[in-house]
Amino acid sequence: MKTLPYLAAAMLIATSASADTTDDRLHEIEHFFENAVVLNEPKVVDCTLSGGTQTSCFSITVKAEPQDYTPGPWCPTSINDDASAGGIWLNEGEVLDVDGTFITELSTLYGDENWQLFNEATGEVNVTDTQASCEAAARPDVDPEYNNFCVQCLPEYMDGDASMTYIIPLEPQLSAQTVQTNTAGSGLAHNGVRLDGPAPVDAILSAYTVAPFDDCGGHVNTHVGYHYHAVTDCLDQPAADGKDAAQVGIAMDGHAIYTHLLSDGSEPEGLDACNGHSDENGVYHYHAGAAGTNAILSCLKAEVGCASEDPDAVCDASARRPRP
DSSP states (O other): OOOHHHHHHHHHHHHHHHHHHHHHHHHHHHHHTTTSEEEEEEEEEEEEOTTSOEEEEEEEEEEOOOSSSOOOOOOOSBTTOOGGGSOEEEETTEEEEOSHHHHHTHHHHHTOTTOOOBOTTTOBBOBOOSHHHHHHHHSSSOOGGGTTOBOOOOGGGSOTTOOEEEEEESSOOEEEEEEOSTTTOSEEETTSOEEOOOOOHHHHHHTTOBOOBOTTSEEEETTTEEEESSOOGGGOOOOOTTOSSOEEEEETTSOEEEOSSOTTSOOOSSOOTTSEEEOTTSOEEEEOOOGGGSOSOSOEEEOOOEEESOTTOOOBGGGGOOOO
């Protein structure tokens, strides 16, 4: 029969090993986000996930400011502008350049003659060029005054100290059913920019507006700042040793997100409905959807954490329990 001192020593060793594992994980996370603008370094916090599971998460506060490129442009100002003056638009799986020709051919693209985003006499494109107009046009119920506008919000419209805090499980907790990405988003990119859920394209188009993304798949709203709706080569980095693709982010459920294609340019095989599969070691991970799909991830397999503008917020995502 084991003595009490022996059991106490065994428990102490197990606790120490667990702490070492957590410290190693935090160091991995710190390294992963080393090129992001990190305001509060990753730390372990208690959290309640979307399915009600109480567990340990890491919390990180970042500014959505990519360090290796400047976001934009989004909207051309003239129908004579080439692709360098605008961003991209996603349509039925395709990535389209938002240039002057795109603006003039919207009525053909969507089979509706009510599209008219430019002045026929001058060729000037209708663009939201103030914070007030951007906020009126970028909301779900677009202000009718801004029908037939190219909608863009600029990074400088955000407060200088604006940030987002992400609270993500250290270890994924499998969900009883898949979780949609349209509330908490898909995850966080290695440069500190939010990987969002699908853009509300139907609402945008119903008001005869387009809200382009820049060539990196991002645009701005005044709530979460600059964020991505597509993963492009702007997030490419070398694949880690032993991996067949580069990791671009961490999903809101704690699983890794890799590039759409493998490093050799081939398509990953055996992806499930959420764009995920397990590697040869049984480790589950996602691959980002093709840029034109407007779905970085189709869904999430595990319970998700929280994203908040409040760096001191306590994460209780159970109010967003997935519904059948």
